[in-house]
Amino acid sequence: MPAKKKSRSKIWFIVHGWLALPIWVFALLVCVTGTLAVISQEIVWLANPDIRARAPSADAEPLSYQQVLDALRAQDPTMAVQSLRKPEESHFALSARVSYPDSSLATLYVNPYTGAIQGRSPNFDFPNFTRALHGWWLVPFSHGYSWGWYMVCLLGPLMLASLVTGLVVYKRFWRAFFSPKLRFNQGARIFWGDFHRLSGVWSIWFIAIISVTGTWFLIQAILSDLDLRITPFETPVVIARDALPVEPSGQAPAPLDLDRAMQIAEQAIPGLEVTAINLPSDAYDHLTLSGTDWYPLMLQSASLNPYDGSVGDTYLKSDRPLLDFVIDSMYPLHFGDFGGLWVKLIWFFFGLLLSMMVLSGLLIWTRRTAQATAKQLKKVRAPARTTSTKSVEQNA
DSSP, X not given: XXXXXXXXXXXXXXXXXXXXXXXXXXXXXXXHHHHHHHTHHHHHHHHOGGGBOOOSSTTOOOOOHHHHHHHHHHHOTTOXXXXXXXXXXXXXXXXXXXXXXXSOEEEEEEOTTTOOEEEEEOTTOHHHHHHHHHHHTTOOOSSSSOHHHHHHHTHHHHHHHHHHHHHHHSTTTXXXXXXXXXXXXXXXXXXXXHHHHHHHHHTHHHHHHHHHHHHHHHHXXXXXXXXXXXXXXXXXXXXXXXXXXXXXXXXXXXXXXXXHHXXXXXXXXXXXXXXXXXXXXXXXXXXXXXXXXXXXXXXXXXXXXXXXXOEEEEEOGGGSOHHHHHHHHHHHHHHTOSSOHHHHHHHHHHHHHHHHHHHHHHXXXXXXXXXXXXXXXHHHHXXXXXXXXXXXXXXX
């Protein structure tokens, strides 16, 4: 290869290296914000006492859903309770979604032991902010999914390809499980290289989960924007007008007690642990109780007639195709939203490890590109100095 052509190739390689730098920085920011999003609710718990479940005594028992509903209505008879949700961790307060006569909505923090309203959640709270920043960089959804969503989700297949190629390049990678090597006293380049390989091997399972779920989010956006569905549309269940019970006084009968509704739902779905109740939005709507059982990644639910307690519809794992298991599992798998605090801490730790992997790759790439740039600049300056020296000698 001629020297001139080889020199041009090196220049293009250097340009390529600097142009890839923003991609490294973008990937790092996505990883850091995702790691923060995993424990965002716990951060709010530390910062805001209103979200904590404060027991009045050591032997206090949590109230039932109906007792909480009665306590809320007693505190403010003007508001309409739309839903009640129990968090995964018992140290969090219940959340109640309510509406007011002026059509405004609010999410309230409710003490699970006393039913007292402890505070109000902002409409766009910190967990929503961190997940929006991580998921679509706060770019508005004006016509379908935003371009911010596509930018972030494109990292999914890229990360999956990086995982596969990394395992191919790193020969006998499994030996890092039994004889990990991390050299601290041989310079920054050696240390970050060892760290990148070692953390990559120990994070194989986590990187696979994050990249596969991220790839699914990309596919989901594409299908949605193309108006394509891969699962059947769920027909809402309502009470027929002629089936609506009416008391002799002309008024609708009293709604079903929530505790009785829980018993009916648990009979219809054995093993169900109810974690959320959506109350009817109008006289024809059903009461919906949802929760999980042995498989925490997929919700099951039962829709009940709010007057007589008859089961109108159920959403069961046994009735769903395998594709629904995959789809419903993507979001909780991506953020560690299952299994409580310990699962979140595991996701947080490996999220930090993944962020450090990207940072180490960024440092290695930048150092290599900077060294190549400096070397190329020396080559450019050397002929100029030689020409200048010859010109001085000739003039002398």
